[in-house]
Amino acid sequence: MEKLKEVKGGICAAKGFRAAGVGAAIKYEGRNDVALVVADAPCTAAAVFTTNKVAAAPVLYDREAVKGGKVQAILANSGCANACTGAKGLADAKLSALVTAGELGVKPEHVLVASTGVIGRPLPMDRLLAGMKSAAASLGRTPAHALAAEKAIMTTDTRPKEAAFSAKIGGKTVTVGGMAKGSGMIEPNMATMLGFVTTDAAISRAMLKRALSLALAKSFNRVVVDGDESTNDSLFLLASGEAGNAPIVKAGADFDSFLAALEAVCVSLARQMATDGEGATKFVTVTVKGAKSAKDAERAARAIAKSPLAKTSWFGKDPNWGRVLAAVGYSGADVVDLETEVFYDRVWAFRRGTVADAAQLEKLAAVMKKDSFTVTVDLHLGKFEDTIYTCDISLDYVHINADYTT
Amino acid sequence: MEKLKEVKGGICAAKGFRAAGVGAAIKYEGRNDVALVVADAPCTAAAVFTTNKVAAAPVLYDREAVKGGKVQAILANSGCANACTGAKGLADAKLSALVTAGELGVKPEHVLVASTGVIGRPLPMDRLLAGMKSAAASLGRTPAHALAAEKAIMTTDTRPKEAAFSAKIGGKTVTVGGMAKGSGMIEPNMATMLGFVTTDAAISRAMLKRALSLALAKSFNRVVVDGDESTNDSLFLLASGEAGNAPIVKAGADFDSFLAALEAVCVSLARQMATDGEGATKFVTVTVKGAKSAKDAERAARAIAKSPLAKTSWFGKDPNWGRVLAAVGYSGADVVDLETEVFYDRVWAFRRGTVADAAQLEKLAAVMKKDSFTVTVDLHLGKFEDTIYTCDISLDYVHINADYTT
Numbered sequence: 001m002e003k004l005k006e007v008k009g010g011i012c013a014a015k016g017f018r019a020a021g022v023g024a025a026i027k028y029e030g031r032n033d034v035a036l037v038v039a040d041a042p043c044t045a046a047a048v049f050t051t052n053k054v055a056a057a058p059v060l061y062d063r064e065a066v067k068g069g070k071v072q073a074i075l076a077n078s079g080c081a082n083a084c085t086g087a088k089g090l091a092d093a094k095l096s097a098l099v100t101a102g103e104l105g106v107k108p109e110h111v112l113v114a115s116t117g118v119i120g121r122p123l124p125m126d127r128l129l130a131g132m133k134s135a136a137a138s139l140g141r142t143p144a145h146a147l148a149a150e151k152a153i154m155t156t157d158t159r160p161k162e163a164a165f166s167a168k169i170g171g172k173t174v175t176v177g178g179m180a181k182g183s184g185m186i187e188p189n190m191a192t193m194l195g196f197v198t199t200d201a202a203i204s205r206a207m208l209k210r211a212l213s214l215a216l217a218k219s220f221n222r223v224v225v226d227g228d229e230s231t232n233d234s235l236f237l238l239a240s241g242e243a244g245n246a247p248i249v250k251a252g253a254d255f256d257s258f259l260a261a262l263e264a265v266c267v268s269l270a271r272q273m274a275t276d277g278e279g280a281t282k283f284v285t286v287t288v289k290g291a292k293s294a295k296d297a298e299r300a301a302r303a304i305a306k307s308p309l310a311k312t313s314w315f316g317k318d319p320n321w322g323r324v325l326a327a328v329g330y331s332g333a334d335v336v337d338l339e340t341e342v343f344y345d346r347v348w349a350f351r352r353g354t355v356a357d358a359a360q361l362e363k364l365a366a367v368m369k370k371d372s373f374t375v376t377v378d379l380h381l382g383k384f385e386d387t388i389y390t391c392d393i394s395l396d397y398v399h400i401n402a403d404y405t406t
Numbered sequence: 407m408e409k410l411k412e413v414k415g416g417i418c419a420a421k422g423f424r425a426a427g428v429g430a431a432i433k434y435e436g437r438n439d440v441a442l443v444v445a446d447a448p449c450t451a452a453a454v455f456t457t458n459k460v461a462a463a464p465v466l467y468d469r470e471a472v473k474g475g476k477v478q479a480i481l482a483n484s485g486c487a488n489a490c491t492g493a494k495g496l497a498d499a500k501l502s503a504l505v506t507a508g509e510l511g512v513k514p515e516h517v518l519v520a521s522t523g524v525i526g527r528p529l530p531m532d533r534l535l536a537g538m539k540s541a542a543a544s545l546g547r548t549p550a551h552a553l554a555a556e557k558a559i560m561t562t563d564t565r566p567k568e569a570a571f572s573a574k575i576g577g578k579t580v581t582v583g584g585m586a587k588g589s590g591m592i593e594p595n596m597a598t599m600l601g602f603v604t605t606d607a608a609i610s611r612a613m614l615k616r617a618l619s620l621a622l623a624k625s626f627n628r629v630v631v632d633g634d635e636s637t638n639d640s641l642f643l644l645a646s647g648e649a650g651n652a653p654i655v656k657a658g659a660d661f662d663s664f665l666a667a668l669e670a671v672c673v674s675l676a677r678q679m680a681t682d683g684e685g686a687t688k689f690v691t692v693t694v695k696g697a698k699s700a701k702d703a704e705r706a707a708r709a710i711a712k713s714p715l716a717k718t719s720w721f722g723k724d725p726n727w728g729r730v731l732a733a734v735g736y737s738g739a740d741v742v743d744l745e746t747e748v749f750y751d752r753v754w755a756f757r758r759g760t761v762a763d764a765a766q767l768e769k770l771a772a773v774m775k776k777d778s779f780t781v782t783v784d785l786h787l788g789k790f791e792d793t794i795y796t797c798d799i800s801l802d803y804v805h806i807n808a809d810y811t812t
Contacts, residue, residue, distance in 0.1 A: 054735030054743045086759040119728025120761045316808030322525025329460030337460045353492040355526045402722025
């Protein structure tokens with residue numbers, strides 16, 4: 001497999017895509033809140049949505065729209081989720097897709113819509129559509145255009161999130177680039193997250209869907225912030241085919257190269273989301289190994305990543321292996337405490353019944369001061385392993401979510 | 407069924423029990439940390455323990471000890487959980503039961519032990535046993551003795567917790583009294599909680615176990631603080647038989663009267679635990695009704711009670727029905743958002759697609775200022791209902807758990 005190369009340009013890095021982001025005062029003045037991503041021609045498309053039974057209007061709309069398999073444009077807004085808005089919400093989603101199609105000269109069934117923000121308020125259609133028109137007039141292919149779009153989908157995010165990687169496939173350079181938003185309500189199955197990924201790979205829809213599903217499992221579905229799942233999560237993948245590679249229609253080296261680039265983009269975006277978790281001061285990679293089964297490894301790692309007690313201990317720079325072990329204990333995974341080891345980075349805190357002494361705690365203290373570290377639990381019961389990306393729970397997490405208004 | 411009467415005296419309210427609590431400097435100077443509860447004669451006993459696979463040494467010890475069916479004394483300490491302490495921890499638990507039995511002149515197999523506090527540290531046996539002797543010398547039957555014992559099992563609790571109720575059974579007054587500790591790591595299945603309940607009812611062991619199981623389901627197993635479950639949870643129920651009622655050996659009016667008193671004690675203790683949830687500023691009763699099944703009602707109520715986003719919104723005095731609905735949506739319960747109503751106390755916030763307007767928000771604001779309120783979700787899909795007791799997540803929750811030390 002060819003080596004991956006990280007490249008610039010985010011959602012505009014692949015050939016055949018333009019983007020724009022503008023301010024339309026959907027909720028606040030003076031910030032970008034309407035984004036457009038537009039392909040030069042209809043793209044092969046795949047999408048994944050929230051599993052929340054209270055799904056927002058744009059999700060209900062897109063689930064139908066994407067069945068056609070082709071997408072040429074995405075209209076997205078922040079500031080209003082268009083969720084729990086009933087028939088009017090669905091009509092607003094449809095109308096905004098229709099008007100966007102007219103403005104761009106593309107087919108209405110090739111337009112997806114995405115919203116994020118407060119639940120239960122109607123979309124301010126006048127401002128949204130005015131913003132869409134202004135965005136359509138400012139579309140471009142530069143990194144600055146990509147950045148403007150990234151900024152327009154941010155809610156409590158503190159930073160825009162983008163990633164792009166290229167790979168060689170049959171002598172051609174194939175690029176995958178993307179943008180995402182999301183910093184709260186993340187877990188499981190990509191909660192309040194919007195992720196848009198574009199590629200110039202030529203690939204069949206079946207293989208595109210398969211690649212998205214595989215990449216998702218290793219990235220967005222492995223991020224935990226607070227354990228809540230939103231009504232609006234959507235991940236779109238559009239393939240323009242402009243790279244000129246021989247179309248990928250089956251498993252093999254070409255597919256693997258494409259998948260590697262897609263995974264690199266998705267894992268990068270997922271890690272950026274955990275790093276930017278609401279109020280987060282620590283990015284924490286939780287790895288459970290030596291599990292009896294894959295299921296055990298996953299649930300133990302998720303339990304640790306979701307434990308409010310473990311998360312607050314990280315915020316307090318405390319290498320509290322007891323809370324980590326307790327979380328494994330109630331996760332449902334098989335565990336024998338006296339067979340288990342707990343490490344922060346490569347420094348052990350608990351080793352088969354032996355507890356860190358003063359000298360060891362000093363080494364651990366150095367790890368806990370870092371902005372980013374790994375918590376590794378080795379169960380020594382089998383050979384299965386899983387990794388979850390997460391963050392701490394800080395005072396600011398509570399501030400942000402207590403002050404966010406209905 | 408006779409009317410219940412609330413009475414004073416906590417763990418000493420029922421006939422035949424003495425208690426004591428003393429300071430033994432297990433972790434801190436100047437506070438009670440060793441408690442004894444002693445019956446005048448061996449009692450019929452029932453117990454329930456944590457389901458965490460990482461169970462503490464006292465839990466491992468008690469699980470065996472309680473199989474005999476008789477208990478006469480409980481030794482409990484705070485400051486050290488005696489968890490993840492291996493063979494030495496188990497030996498320490500056994501030894502402390504043995505020495506306690508010798509001191510009190512009771513059979514070793516009639517002594518239970520309980521510990522709560524930091525995980526992974528050995529019990530300071532010298533101090534624990536010195537404390538036990540001092541407690542044995544100060545046993546008594548007054549409310550002050552009960553209070554001293556309650557204080558000795560507190561960790562991050564801010565208040566001691568006791569309750570007692572009496573009922574008439576066949577002309578005799580039967581009393582049930584108890585004490586509990588626990589304010590973090592609570593949920594599900596009574597996490598870090600110690601609960602000791604005594605009664606003077608004459609009752610068979612089979613009926614005692616049945617009553618405990620029924621009362622547990624409506625009380626401690628319906629409390630959520632942060633979703634973590636501890637390694638040390640234990641709930642003990644001791645019946646002295648001194649009330650002189652005709653022994654309860656089967657279902658019927660007598661059993662129902664006893665169960666009502668036991669439930670009243672357990673629900674009171676459970677509510678005190680949620681009210682005293684770490685850093686809690688609000689006691690919140692979450693009721694889901696109109697569910698398609700009992701399972702749906704429970705999981706929807708639990709999802710709301712566990713949602714960090716809902717909990718932080720309550721702290722922020724925000725009637726955020728959107729986060730409540732989103733939690734129901736990912737709970738797995740059947741829900742149709744536009745059929746659903748959400749109330750804070752009796753004030754609606756979301757009603758089948760209609761969202762609270764400014765006038766309604768003003769009414770809601772008055773509810774959100776209260777220290778205690780109810781969140782009710784009516785799914786309008788069936789006739790099942792469940793209730794979970796919980797609290798908000800505050801800045802102090804993070805403070806307390808970030809500063810608690812390994």
